[in-house]
Amino acid sequence: MAKADFETPELQEYVEVPELVAGTMAHLSPFVAKPDHNTDLNFPGELVDDWHDKAIAKLDDLRSRFRSLQVYLDSCVKCGSCTDKCHYFLGTKDPKNMPVGRQDLLRKVYRRYFTFAGKYFPKLVGAEDLTRDTLDEWYSYYHQCSQCRRCSVFCPYGIDTAEISMAAREILDSIGYGQKYCNEIIAKVNKVGNNLGLPGAALADTLEGLEEDVEDETGVAVKYPLDVKGADILLVTPSADFFAEPHVDGLIGYGKVFHEAGVSWTISSYASEAANFGMFIGSYENMRRVSLRIRKAALDLGVKRIVFGECGHAWRVAYAFLNTLAGPFDFLDPNYPVPQHILEFTWDQIQKGNLKLDKSANDDKVLTFHDSCNVARATRMGNKPGGQLEIPRNVIKAVCNNFVDMHHETIGERTFCCGGGGGLLTDDLMEIRVKGALPRMTALKNVMEEEGVTHMAAICAICKSQFTKVLPYYGMDMDQIVSIHQLVSEAIILTGQNSGDEEDEEEEDEVEA
Amino acid sequence: MSLFFALLFIVATLVLVIGLTRKIIQYARTPAPLKIPTTPAPVTQAGVVLRMFREVVFFESLFKSTKWTWLFGWMFHLGLLLVLLRHLRYFTDPVWLPIQLIQPFGVYAGYAMVIGLVGLLVRRIFVDRVRYISAPSDFLWLAILIFIGFSGLMMKFVAHTDVVMVKEFFTGLMGFSFGTLPVDVPLIVHLLLVAVLMLLFPFSKLLHVPGLFFSPGRNQVDNPREKRHLAPWAKAMEEQKN
Numbered sequence: 240m241a242k243a244d245f246e247t248p249e250l251q252e253y254v255e256v257p258e259l260v261a262g263t264m265a266h267l268s269p270f271v272a273k274p275d276h277n278t279d280l281n282f283p284g285e286l287v288d289d290w291h292d293k294a295i296a297k298l299d300d301l302r303s304r305f306r307s308l309q310v311y312l313d314s315c316v317k318c319g320s321c322t323d324k325c326h327y328f329l330g331t332k333d334p335k336n337m338p339v340g341r342q343d344l345l346r347k348v349y350r351r352y353f354t355f356a357g358k359y360f361p362k363l364v365g366a367e368d369l370t371r372d373t374l375d376e377w378y379s380y381y382h383q384c385s386q387c388r389r390c391s392v393f394c395p396y397g398i399d400t401a402e403i404s405m406a407a408r409e410i411l412d413s414i415g416y417g418q419k420y421c422n423e424i425i426a427k428v429n430k431v432g433n434n435l436g437l438p439g440a441a442l443a444d445t446l447e448g449l450e451e452d453v454e455d456e457t458g459v460a461v462k463y464p465l466d467v468k469g470a471d472i473l474l475v476t477p478s479a480d481f482f483a484e485p486h487v488d489g490l491i492g493y494g495k496v497f498h499e500a501g502v503s504w505t506i507s508s509y510a511s512e513a514a515n516f517g518m519f520i521g522s523y524e525n526m527r528r529v530s531l532r533i534r535k536a537a538l539d540l541g542v543k544r545i546v547f548g549e550c551g552h553a554w555r556v557a558y559a560f561l562n563t564l565a566g567p568f569d570f571l572d573p574n575y576p577v578p579q580h581i582l583e584f585t586w587d588q589i590q591k592g593n594l595k596l597d598k599s600a601n602d603d604k605v606l607t608f609h610d611s612c613n614v615a616r617a618t619r620m621g622n623k624p625g626g627q628l629e630i631p632r633n634v635i636k637a638v639c640n641n642f643v644d645m646h647h648e649t650i651g652e653r654t655f656c657c658g659g660g661g662g663l664l665t666d667d668l669m670e671i672r673v674k675g676a677l678p679r680m681t682a683l684k685n686v687m688e689e690e691g692v693t694h695m696a697a698i699c700a701i702c703k704s705q706f707t708k709v710l711p712y713y714g715m716d717m718d719q720i721v722s723i724h725q726l727v728s729e730a731i732i733l734t735g736q737n738s739g740d741e742e743d744e745e746e747e748d749e750v751e752a
Numbered sequence: 753m754s755l756f757f758a759l760l761f762i763v764a765t766l767v768l769v770i771g772l773t774r775k776i777i778q779y780a781r782t783p784a785p786l787k788i789p790t791t792p793a794p795v796t797q798a799g800v801v802l803r804m805f806r807e808v809v810f811f812e813s814l815f816k817s818t819k820w821t822w823l824f825g826w827m828f829h830l831g832l833l834l835v836l837l838r839h840l841r842y843f844t845d846p847v848w849l850p851i852q853l854i855q856p857f858g859v860y861a862g863y864a865m866v867i868g869l870v871g872l873l874v875r876r877i878f879v880d881r882v883r884y885i886s887a888p889s890d891f892l893w894l895a896i897l898i899f900i901g902f903s904g905l906m907m908k909f910v911a912h913t914d915v916v917m918v919k920e921f922f923t924g925l926m927g928f929s930f931g932t933l934p935v936d937v938p939l940i941v942h943l944l945l946v947a948v949l950m951l952l953f954p955f956s957k958l959l960h961v962p963g964l965f966f967s968p969g970r971n972q973v974d975n976p977r978e979k980r981h982l983a984p985w986a987k988a989m990e991e992q993k994n
């Protein structure tokens with residue numbers, strides 16, 4: 240899509256709650272999945288003829304299997320608390336991007352077919368028949384939700400629009416009206432093992448390349464192992480870490496931390512993907528199928544622990560769902576949580592004093608931190624509630640001298656989504672991605688101006704890709720986004736590392752020989 | 753007329769109790785297959801009880817969000833609670849001591865309730881976002897509650913009714929003996945609307961009352977790594993596939 244067919248919102252001092260302008264985003268829908276990709280996931284290839292009855296039946300099925308859906312559809316009192324909490328609403332003014340506006344697209348149909356009031360007094364309670372237009376509206380607006388759960392923080396009943404979006408997408412998939420981006424990717428994972436479709440040989444190449452780079456730079460032979468049987472740790476990381484910038488610098492950092500910790504670890508080519516788009520499409524079955532690859536890899540390689548790399552929704556699926564979907568993990572070492580986040584691992588090493596860190600290596604930067612929505616509002620790190628907010632900051636502060644937080648209403652449990660989560664990270668949805676980034680861009684701009692912030696750290700593959708793409712729209716620089724483990728990587732002094740620029744590698748080699 | 757009200761309240765009570773029970777059974781039976789508490793969330797059951805307590809008593813999440821809605825909403829609900837407690841004197845004999853003690857506050861509670869409701873109505877009419885999401889029923893609920901409160905306050909301060917007779921009628925009704933009600937317009941309005949409220953409760957957004965307690969976003973313990981959580985249907989699916 241061309242870059243110029245919409246306007247990038249202008250950054251103001253703060254994000255004002257806009258007045259409603261109906262229909263500003265009604266034109267935007269993602270590309271529809273090809274039949275192959277649908278059938279790969281056990282969905283009908285194309286929109287089925289009896290979509291109406293099938294959709295209603297699916298809604299009935301889902302509400303009987305998911306308490307969240309049933310309770311959330313019933314409980315909303317239209318108090319309006321959530322209406323100004325969604326970044327997509329703030330960036331587009333479209334009332335159907337208000338969380339409750341989005342929910343009502345499904346709720347009005349639920350009421351019409353499944354409640355007394357909606358059956359007999361539809362006008363009174365705003366119930367409506369399911370029509371082809373409704374279907375298209377679902378397709379459009381349920382793909383303008385990044386399932387970030389910000390609305391659920393402020394709803395007095397914890398109503399989570401993400402749950403409603405997932406259910407709606409599952410209904411759409413079940414009648415053959417799936418989204419290309421998500422379904423294509425899941426199909427790729429099922430076939431090859433990762434979102435990018437990188438086969439094992441390509442992975443091996445890439446990892447070898449990293450080993451060479453790190454050795455050239457530091458003089459230390461840090462390993463980036465693939466498919467090593469009997470390793471202690473299986474690292475599962477988003478496949479973007481294998482080649483995308485700035486992701487790959489994070490992967491380099493994980494390797495250095497493992498190296499210094501003296502543990503053996505490996506990546507699996509079979510489960511070379513932490514991301515699990517099965518969550519985005521609300522499909523328990525598909526999410527489970529993808530998760531089971533990780534279980535199989537752990538069993539085949541005979542590892543003792545599983546550690547996840549930096550990724551937001553992946554950490555949600557890993558932390559909150561993996562045990563349910565692919566457990567029990569009683570074959571792993573019970574002394575460690577299953578799974579563990581790489582930041583939990585690194586923070587633990589830092590506390591134990593196992594890492595030699597030179598904070599001044601990051602003195603060229605002033606950092607701030609973007610809490611990923613899924614990490615902040617759907618997971619935990621460490622033992623205490625809120626560890627998922629503290630541990631990343633602790634690690635940043637351990638490796639950098641200059642750190643400031645953005646405005647408190649835009650971080651922590653109230654963090655704004657990057658704008659590209661939930662299966663929206665695709666060019667055909669560029670408009671909503673750019674507009675939805677407005678609140679985060681505003682907060683970033685403010686700390687840049689007031690506190691001299693130069694870089695923003697993130698711990699999610701989607702956030703990193705999204706910001707890299709979107710920052711330029713707002714007149715900022717794509718290089719301003721960094722991985723936390725990239726910062727760790729800069730600061731870490733490996734045992735035996737040659738000091739700085741002096742070319743003393745050869746001498747050292749001789750001494751060691 | 754008294755007979756009509758007697759029958760009406762028997763029916764309304766049945767609908768309320770059976771309707772609500774059915775809903776609660778439905779919620780309780782529907783599994784929550786995944787752990788989805790909105791985090792940071794408590795990691796113990798006791799923590800969840802505390803979180804729920806803060807939600808129910810203080811409307812914590814709403815407070816985080818919009819202070820005006822919180823203020824009016826909280827005034828209304830707190831007022832409602834006191835009014836309802838105060839009303840227990842029509843149904844119990846002798847009246848329990850705590851209920852006697854709160855009687856003096858009940859009057860202010862009636863005002864608080866109505867003021868809160870009017871505030872919510874004003875917000876619903878004038879804030880464009882809230883107006884957009886409102887169906888006619890959302891306005892009607894506020895209207896019904898305002899009229900119940902208003903007619904109650906009328907009886908209290910303007911056109912008194914024979915509260916002793918009312919009490920006899922309702923305590924009698926609880927033993928299925930039909931008495932007579934005083935014939936006063938405010939009382940008739942009051943009771944008619946109360947019956948409507950009871951009849952519609954289980955079919956409306958008033959389901960937020962049981963809903964809150966069953967909301968997985970609020971009532972789950974955050975311990976998915978420590979304890980495997982598996983829904984019965986998911987278990988069946990696993991067994992079938994393996």
Ligand code: HEM
Nearest residue numbers: 316318395807808811814824825826829872893894958961
């Ligand atoms: C456990 C008890 C209850 C809790 C925790 C609760 C909580 C809430 C909350 C947080 C709201 C949203 C904020 C607001 O608009 O006030 C609300 C709205 C509402 N509640 Fe309740 N409630 C309870 C019981 C009741 C009862 C018994 C009734 C009815 C008789 C009721 C009627 C309403 C109505 C009509 C609204 C919508 C107000 C509006 O239109 O803005 N609630 N409730």
Ligand code: HEM
Nearest residue numbers: 835838842858859862900901904905907908913915918946
């Ligand atoms: C069968 C049930 C009910 C009966 C028999 C009843 C009866 C009455 C009576 C006789 C009064 C006048 C009190 C006086 O003169 O001192 C009154 C007042 C009032 N009622 Fe009700 N009522 C009922 C249910 C309700 C409900 C469900 C609500 C709220 C939703 C409500 C709200 C009020 C209010 C706000 C007042 C004025 C303040 C007060 O006296 O507490 N009533 N009611």
Ligand code: SF4
Nearest residue numbers: 325384385387388390
């Ligand atoms: S989950 Fe996030 S993107 Fe979706 S409606 Fe809520 S705030 Fe908006």
Ligand code: SF4
Nearest residue numbers: 315316318319321394
């Ligand atoms: S905050 Fe919750 S109850 Fe209020 S309008 Fe939004 S979804 Fe409905």
